[in-house]
Amino acid sequence: MQIKIVSRSGKSKNLPLTIDIPADATVEQLKQAIYNEVPKYYPDRQRLTINQLVLQEGKLLKDYDIKEGDSILFKDLGPQISWRTVFLIEYFGPILFHPLFYYFKSQIYGEDFRHSEMQTIAYYMIMAHFIKREIETLFVHRFSHSTMPFFNVFKNSFHYHALSGINLAYWVYGPWNAAGKRGSEREEWLLWTCMGVFAWAQISNFYTHIILRNLRPPGTRVRKIPYGYGFNLVSCPNYLFETIVWFTVSILTKSIAAWLFLAAGSTQMFLWAIKKHKSYRKEFKDYPKNRKAMIPFIA
Template structure:
């Protein structure tokens, strides 16, 4: 059958296009057909819609009641970059910044001093978090979308490179928190409690990511209802556990920079959780009604 592809950009020189495609073709096949005609627009760069519905990869055209001669709207999403690459770039910033600030303190602060126990433990906690995130990106995560717009990498990286990288490292490892300084020491019970909560939250976060990974077979975009540890209470326990991990860092360091990163990060994760929660409930009619989005019994 013939399908008309109409660009949302006025006066486009590449469109409209007429694509010949089998009646039982998938959205993926249609995107490949467009790509063959206009090589600039590889499949990940295309957004196709009909009657305000976005055509999802893996589905058949007939799922959208597309027939001979119908017109499909095309939007260029711009140059793309893989989600995996973006995550690796985001988390590499703090991994680079924190050792530089921690070990080259005399060059950065202009004086030599000894780090307090709090600073040392906070350093290893923060480094463990971001190294774990890099490992998860490489070996655990399976992404529902393979790419994002290239320029988003700068916006996404700012959150990590600036807030949890430069800003956090500078204020936590400074001479005002050095050994022997008033207010730099923490009671042993507080240190070990924060460290224990942090370790538990990180392990729980990893386990929730593994549960999500196992829901999606390799190379697919399959979505299923997650069950098990944490998921029986909330839709996004991974966000909850990450929030608790950073809460422990904030309590340990008593740094406004840590609290700022916690507030900004947890707010964003809560917004994502609400969106995913609504998506789950819309997609799955049997989705458990007792679950909340991110915080058990609250929201």
């Protein structure tokens, strides 16, 4: 059958375009056909809609009641970059900046000093967190969307490079927190408690990522209801445990920079959790009614 592809903005010189495609074709096949006609528009760059519905990959055109002669709106999403690459770039910032501030303290702060026990523990906790995130990005995560607009990488990276990278490192490893300075020492019980809660939250976060990974077979965008550790209470326990991780860092360091990153990060994760929670409940009619979005028994 013949389908007309029309530019949503009306500004593309390559559109409108008429595509010949089988009646039982998939959305992926339609995107590939458009790409064959206009190589600039590779599949990940395309957003197709009909009757205000976005055509989802993994579905047939007939699922949207698309017939001979119908017109489909096309939007160019612009140059894309893979989500995996974006995550690697984001987490690399703190991995780079924290060692610079920690090991080159005399060059950065203009004086030499000995790190306090708090600073050393905080350094290894933060480095362990971001190295874990890089490993998960490479070997654990399976993404529902393979790419995102290229220029978003700069906005996304600012959160990590600036807030949890430069800003956090500068204030935590400075001479005002050095060994022997007033206010730099922490009781032994607090150090061990923070390390223990941090380790538990990191392991818990990793385990929830494994559960999510196992829900989606390789190379697919299958969505299922997650069950198990943490998921019986909230839809996004991975965000909950991530928040606990940064709460322990904030308690340990007593740094305004750490509390700022916690506030920014937890707020964003809560908004994502609300969105995902609503999506689960809309998509799955049998979704557990007693679950909250991110905070057990509350929201």
